[in-house]
Amino acid sequence: MKCFDTHIHSEGRSVEDLTAMANEGIKAAITCAFYPIKPMFQETLIDLFRKLIDFEKYRGKKTGMEIHTAIGIHPRCIPPTYTKVLEMMEGMDSTAFGEIGLEDATQEEIEVFESQLKLAIRVDKPCIIHTPRNNKKEVTKKTFGILEKIGFPETLAVIDHVSLETVETVLKANYIAGLTVQPGKLREEEVVTIVEEHGFENFILNSDTGFSPSDMFAVVKTVNVLIEKFDKKDVKRVAWENGMRFFRI
Numbered sequence: 719m720k721c722f723d724t725h726i727h728s729e730g731r732s733v734e735d736l737t738a739m740a741n742e743g744i745k746a747a748i749t750c751a752f753y754p755i756k757p758m759f760q761e762t763l764i765d766l767f768r769k770l771i772d773f774e775k776y777r778g779k780k781t782g783m784e785i786h787t788a789i790g791i792h793p794r795c796i797p798p799t800y801t802k803v804l805e806m807m808e809g810m811d812s813t814a815f816g817e818i819g820l821e822d823a824t825q826e827e828i829e830v831f832e833s834q835l836k837l838a839i840r841v842d843k844p845c846i847i848h849t850p851r852n853n854k855k856e857v858t859k860k861t862f863g864i865l866e867k868i869g870f871p872e873t874l875a876v877i878d879h880v881s882l883e884t885v886e887t888v889l890k891a892n893y894i895a896g897l898t899v900q901p902g903k904l905r906e907e908e909v910v911t912i913v914e915e916h917g918f919e920n921f922i923l924n925s926d927t928g929f930s931p932s933d934m935f936a937v938v939k940t941v942n943v944l945i946e947k948f949d950k951k952d953v954k955r956v957a958w959e960n961g962m963r964f965f966r967i
């Protein structure tokens with residue numbers, strides 16, 4: 719079954735890796751903006767976005783994987799100033815904004831997140847919203863507070879890296895939930911538990927593979943586990959259709 723990995727960092731993977739992923743069935747992916755060190759200049763991020771949109775798409779084509787791009791200021795990559803970054807984001811040809819969100823929920827992070835959300839509303843752009851490994855429950859709550867405060871449309875938000883602990887609140891708030899299958903995030907069996915309980919309608923799958931050690935085949939492996947237990951039609955939704963619809967591809 720062809721798969722859509724809705725959150726990767728393709729820059730962290732070689733052409734050989736991307737080809738192997740495509741050969742295993744990962745025919746589409748969204749590569750998300752992340753800079754591994756805190757940028758000293760806002761221009762660093764602007765060039766990063768240009769690289770994702772031009773070069774990563776091109777690399778994807780050579781491997782048989784359609785790479786779409788999400789651009790944005792990750793909470794761990796906030797440059798000293800970012801007004802120009804926002805200006806560029808407005809005009810650039812990206813599929814989504816991401817990953818954006820909160821890590822430690824500092825005042826600076828909240829400000830940067832809010833300004834990107836407001837821009838997303840203005841230009842009608844889907845957003846990949848990161849939730850952190852630490853204090854996930856509290857930070858997810860704070861994230862919802864911000865989304866509600868500015869009246870962010872549910873149709874534009876995927877809350878990513880949900881856990882067994884946060885999945886219910888995400889669905890109750892009518893957001894799409896991103897299931898990230900990776901050590902330290904979700905295990906395949908946990909995805910089974912989640913869809914058994916909540917169905918297939920509101921989920922998308924991803925691996926978040928990129929710069930750190932990770933399983934680049936995680937989405938395919940999960941889909942194979944799901945196919946053994948559930949109707950193929952349902953599995954196809956989380957493997958491909960829900961993501962394609964949400965990101966309007």
Ligand SMILES: [Zn+2]
Binds near residue numbers: 725726727750752
């Ligand atoms: Zn990521």
